[in-house]
Amino acid sequence: xxxxxxxxxxxxxxxxxxxxxxxxxxxxxxxxxxxxxxxxxxxxxxxxxxxxxxxxxxxxxxxxxxxxxxxxxxxxxxxxxxxxxxxxxxxxxxxxxxxxxxxxxxxxxxxxxxxxxxxxxxxxxxxxxxxxxxxxxxxxxxxxxxxxxxxxxxxxxxxxxxxxxxxxxxxxxxxxxxxxxxxxxxxxxxxxxxxxxxxxxxxxxxxxxxxxxxxxxxxxxxxxxxxxxxxxxxxxxxxxxxxxxxxxxxxxxxxxxxxxxxxxxxxxxxxxxxxxxxxxxxxxxxxxxxxxxxxxxxxxxxxxxxxxxxxxxxxxxxxxxxxxxxxxxxxxxxxxxxxxxxxxxxxxxxxxxxxxxxxxxxxxxxxxxxxxxxxxxxxxxxxxxxxxxxxxxxxxxxxxxxxxxxxxxxxxxxxxxxxxxxxx
Amino acid sequence: xxxxxxxxxxxxxxxxxxxxxxxxxxxxxxxxxxxxxxxxxxxxxxxxxxxxxxxxxxxxxxxxxxxxxxxxxxxxxxxxxxxxxxxxxxxxxxxxxxxxxxxxxxxxxxxxxxxxxxxxxxxxxxxxxxxxxxxxxxxxxxxxxxxxxxxxxxxxxxxxxxxxxxxxxxxxxxxxxxxxxxxxxxxx
Numbered sequence: 001x002x003x004x005x006x007x008x009x010x011x012x013x014x015x016x017x018x019x020x021x022x023x024x025x026x027x028x029x030x031x032x033x034x035x036x037x038x039x040x041x042x043x044x045x046x047x048x049x050x051x052x053x054x055x056x057x058x059x060x061x062x063x064x065x066x067x068x069x070x071x072x073x074x075x076x077x078x079x080x081x082x083x084x085x086x087x088x089x090x091x092x093x094x095x096x097x098x099x100x101x102x103x104x105x106x107x108x109x110x111x112x113x114x115x116x117x118x119x120x121x122x123x124x125x126x127x128x129x130x131x132x133x134x135x136x137x138x139x140x141x142x143x144x145x146x147x148x149x150x151x152x153x154x155x156x157x158x159x160x161x162x163x164x165x166x167x168x169x170x171x172x173x174x175x176x177x178x179x180x181x182x183x184x185x186x187x188x189x190x191x192x193x194x195x196x197x198x199x200x201x202x203x204x205x206x207x208x209x210x211x212x213x214x215x216x217x218x219x220x221x222x223x224x225x226x227x228x229x230x231x232x233x234x235x236x237x238x239x240x241x242x243x244x245x246x247x248x249x250x251x252x253x254x255x256x257x258x259x260x261x262x263x264x265x266x267x268x269x270x271x272x273x274x275x276x277x278x279x280x281x282x283x284x285x286x287x288x289x290x291x292x293x294x295x296x297x298x299x300x301x302x303x304x305x306x307x308x309x310x311x312x313x314x315x316x317x318x319x320x321x322x323x324x325x326x327x328x329x330x331x332x333x334x335x336x337x338x339x340x341x342x343x344x345x346x347x348x349x350x351x352x353x354x355x356x357x358x359x360x361x362x363x364x365x366x367x368x369x370x371x372x373x374x375x376x377x378x379x380x381x382x383x384x385x386x387x388x389x390x391x392x393x394x395x396x397x398x399x400x401x402x403x404x405x406x407x408x409x410x411x412x413x414x415x416x417x418x419x420x421x422x423x424x
Numbered sequence: 425x426x427x428x429x430x431x432x433x434x435x436x437x438x439x440x441x442x443x444x445x446x447x448x449x450x451x452x453x454x455x456x457x458x459x460x461x462x463x464x465x466x467x468x469x470x471x472x473x474x475x476x477x478x479x480x481x482x483x484x485x486x487x488x489x490x491x492x493x494x495x496x497x498x499x500x501x502x503x504x505x506x507x508x509x510x511x512x513x514x515x516x517x518x519x520x521x522x523x524x525x526x527x528x529x530x531x532x533x534x535x536x537x538x539x540x541x542x543x544x545x546x547x548x549x550x551x552x553x554x555x556x557x558x559x560x561x562x563x564x565x566x567x568x569x570x571x572x573x574x575x576x577x578x579x580x581x582x583x584x585x586x587x588x589x590x591x592x593x594x595x596x597x598x599x600x601x602x603x604x605x606x607x608x609x610x611x612x
Contacts, residue, residue, distance in 0.1 A: 180605075180606035180607070209474075209476065214440070216429065291476060292475050292476040292479060293449065293450075293453075293476050293479075293480060294476075294479045294480050294483060295475070295476075295479065297439075297440050301429070301439075304429060304430055305430070308430050318430065319428045319430060319431075320428060320429040320430050321427070321428065321429065322429055322439065322440070325440050325441070327441075327449050328476055329452075329453070329456075330452075330453040330456040330457050330474060330476065330477065331456060332455075332456040332459070332460065333456065333457055333458065333459075333460070333470060334459065334460030335460075365456075366606070367606060368606060369456075369460070369606075
């Protein structure tokens, strides 16, 4: 059994034609009609590969290939929605790898012990509703019905309304999570969205930790007044203070205590925003990401405290409000171990790395132990039309995915592993 | 998630998550790091080698170190890392217990009459901790407590009680099992 890179590429190209707006790149938003079209195409392909297909209440499409016996299934999959003006690979690569695995199995005589499930998750990107991993979060039972009314897109449409418009039932979606007993393990393949693999000249990454993020909204209150009439001494310029604050965030994340911490001010609004008025108020964001849970929060607080000191020295006042806070996740060692052992057996070099972005895998991991395989992103680019992964690299990732799923299936069917030792 | 983080009262609700949420997340990460690679054997090296787990363990366990403690004791090979993290977190000096020439001995400074807390990553039968207690007492230390991150419910509590030591643990075996099998109770 060998993955067919050309066939994977043709599937990716066909998915890429489902795009709205006519601009560069692919735009196929969460819980929009085009996303559902992509799911329908996925369903057609999976039926063609001999799977039984159903759509769960959250809009995740699940294709099942039966095994010798029924029981907890191994699963794989990713998402089919995109951000605005995206590339062709983010999410799609992993879903098309799942399609390819189903096709490889269909063309082979391989029988698995238990069922294998292939999943296209709905609404992974946070671009439309400001909430990432909607479909997988619902599948993991981590979203309440009320949340679906709270999240709105830029046209004011709630997540619940969008779901209803494409024929899904938000009441059921929040009430019908996946059952852990139906799964034994899950592996998601995804593009790296960074350049660790490209720099290392290695085709495969295996993820050990997924970053969390702590997001603050900070407001500097200074004193607005005439830029000509007000002397430089004694000003309380909110933007000059905020500028120092931006550098404080950068400086702290570059500190030797913070290998792996990323701190970013990505949004900054100046009021009154006039050429001839000293800035009176600046509102800005801080996003601190880390794979170390306590360090992430301590970094956010330390940055805010240092910013506060700078603002006080400049005669301005700083306030800080918590916008969002999610923890990093350790992915289960034993599933990763099965993937890395499979890679070693196949002679595929790999690197173990962390994921800076959030993924469906971290939600599914709440249902069943989950691993992630990364394939390279050229120049580390993602969420842009130039996003690129070579079809040959996708084929390597798909070969590893297929072999790892078979190995996990065999492990699940075997008797529980014997105790190898106990602590004293 | 409202209110000014910079003007939060010194006491009261933690700014990011409740103590219960924090504990549940740490349990899930510890299980992810250590469960299943060797069947149901929990390998302390697997979770103590991850900063995100070790840092939180040290922070939470530091709150359980009795105020009158003079020194911490960490035994090689599996509990020394936790002892080192806890010595940094609390500022208390560390005694290292190590087997040399088939005999368990204490290294680093230790003086008669000092109150020592034995720190363990994982307790099973309690034999490892008991050995450390006996050796430190031989050196004149006063020991009444062992603090462990995880207890596997294999008799450590009773065994240590026989030598007059209380075992205090952060996570029980049943919690680990519930989390590893994604059962509703204890799952993250």
